[in-house]
Amino acid sequence: xxxxxxxxxxxxxxxxxxxxxxxxxxxxxxxxxxxxxxxxxxxxxxxxxxxxxxxxxxxxxxxxxxxxxxxxxxxxxxxxxxxxxxxxxxxxxxxxxxxxxxxxxxxxxxxxxxxxxxxxxxxxxxxxxxxxxxxxxxxxxxxxxxxxxxxxxxxxxxxxxxxxxxxxxxxxxxxxxxxxxxxxxxxxxxxxxxxxxxxxxxxxxxxxxxxxxxxxxxxxxxxxxxxxxxxxxxxxxxxxxxxxxxxxxxxxxxxxxxxxxxxxxx
Numbered sequence: 729x730x731x732x733x734x735x736x737x738x739x740x741x742x743x744x745x746x747x748x749x750x751x752x753x754x755x756x757x758x759x760x761x762x763x764x765x766x767x768x769x770x771x772x773x774x775x776x777x778x779x780x781x782x783x784x785x786x787x788x789x790x791x792x793x794x795x796x797x798x799x800x801x802x803x804x805x806x807x808x809x810x811x812x813x814x815x816x817x818x819x820x821x822x823x824x825x826x827x828x829x830x831x832x833x834x835x836x837x838x839x840x841x842x843x844x845x846x847x848x849x850x851x852x853x854x855x856x857x858x859x860x861x862x863x864x865x866x867x868x869x870x871x872x873x874x875x876x877x878x879x880x881x882x883x884x885x886x887x888x889x890x891x892x893x894x895x896x897x898x899x900x901x902x903x904x905x906x907x908x909x910x911x912x913x914x915x916x917x918x919x920x921x922x923x924x925x926x927x928x929x930x931x932x933x934x935x936x937x938x939x940x941x942x943x944x945x946x947x948x949x950x951x952x953x954x955x956x957x958x959x960x961x962x963x964x965x966x967x968x969x970x971x972x973x974x975x976x977x978x979x980x981x982x983x984x985x986x987x988x989x990x991x992x993x994x
Contacts, residue, residue, distance in 0.1 A: 730742035730745060735773075736771070739765055739770075739771070742765060743762050743765050743766060764779075764780075767779075790827050790828060790892055790894050790920070791889070791892075792827070792830075792832045792834070792848055792949060793834075793846045793848060793851075793853045794874075794876070794889055795825060795827055795832070795885075795887075795894065795896050796823055796825070796832070796834035796836055796846045796848065797836070797844060797846055797855050797865075797867065798865060798876055798878050798885065798887055798889075798896075799823055799825055799885055799896060799898060800821060800823060800836040800844065800846075801844075801857065801860045801865055802878060802880050802885055803821075804860075805862075819837070820835050820836065820837035821835070821836045821837065822834070822835055822900070823835075823836060823898075823900050824898075824899040824900050824902075825885075825896050825897060825898055825899055825900070826896070826897040826899055827894055827895070827896045827897070828894075828919060828920045828974060829919045829920075830919045830920060830951055831899065832848060833848070834846055834847065834848045835847040835848075839854070842856065843855060843856050844856070844857060844867075848949070851949075853869065854869070855867045855868065855869050856868040856869075858873070863877065863878065863879065864876065864877050864878070865878060874889070874890070876888065876889040877889075883897055883898045883899075883902070884896070884897060884898070885897075885898060914956075914957055914959065914980050914981040914982060914983060915977055915979075915980060915981075916941050916942075916953060916955070916956075916966075916977070916978045916979040916980070916981065917975055917976060917977055917978060918944060918953075918972040918973065918974055918975060918976040918978060919944070919951055919953065919974065920944065920946050920951060920974045921946060921971075921972065921973045921974045922944040922945050922946030922951070922971075922972065923944065923945050923946070923969065923970070923971050923972075924942055924943070924944055924945075924966050924967065924968055924969065924970045924971075924972060924978075925943050925944070925945045925950065925968065925969075926942060926943045926968060927941070927942045927964075927966050927967060927968055928940040928941060928942060928943070929941050929942070929961050929964075930961070930964070931961055931962060931963070931964040931979075932960065932961065932962070933960070933961045934958075934959070934960055934961075935955040935958065935959065935960070935961055935981060936955065936958050937954075937955055937956065937957060937958055938954050938955065939954060939955045940952055940953070940954055941953050941954060941955055941961070941966075941978075941979060942966050942978065942979075944972065953978075955981055956981070957981055957983055958981075958983065959981045959982045959983040960981070960982045961979055961980075961981055962979070962980045962981070962982050963979055963980045964978070964979045965977065965978050965979060966978040966979060
């Protein structure tokens with residue numbers, strides 16, 4: 729609850745209170761409530777019983793570059809304990825992490841100008857750190873200052889950044905997955921919410937493990953979805969330009985029937 733001399737003042741105070749609330753490692757509707765309070769229809773007092781039916785409730789996609797930055801600083805300790813930039817600039821740090829079933833590989837380096845550069849694939853972004861005290865990180869990108877809250881438990885990084893609460897699993901030192909566990913069965917599901925920008929296979933096509941099925945774009949990053957088992961692609965529900973939510977079933981892969989065993993026959 730928030731109070732004010734006017735409805736708008738109370739609304740702004742409530743948004744501020746929600747923005748300042750930190751709840752790591754649990755699912756909350758904090759960001760959703762803040763977006764409702766900031767919606768022009770609510771501001772104008774025009775929210776009615778149908779308001780939520782037309783409100784965008786899809787959570788924001790995670791930003792892998794910010795995840796890599798925060799994972800990097802969480803490993804480095806408080807900002808005051810960091811080595812001088814000229815000493816650290818020659819040693820880029822490889823990171824691997826998983827968020828929302830998507831695994832990302834990043835290369836993070838502390839440049840001589842004091843900026844932290846994060847490279848993922850062919851893209852690189854630069855950040856300037858202002859504060860990191862072990863529980864919160866204030867950083868700058870393109871002149872804009874951002875604040876994130878974070879906590880580390882074993883190989884899990886819990887963070888709250890803008891409208892996103894995330895749990896990130898640090899795979900940097902994890903052993904590679906065994907081949908027989910690399911697949912996820914015959915379902916092809918959206919690993920995150922976004923837009924399908926290409927479909928590389930067609931219904932009825934025979935696919936092998938690792939074949940590209942489709943690509944989803946979110947936060948200007950492309951996430952390739954591959955076949956987790958060999959078989960025939962069936963029930964393809966995906967098309968280019970389609971918006972999907974995390975977990976949506978987009979296709980099935982029907983496993984190929986095993987060949988009969990003739991080893992015992994004469």
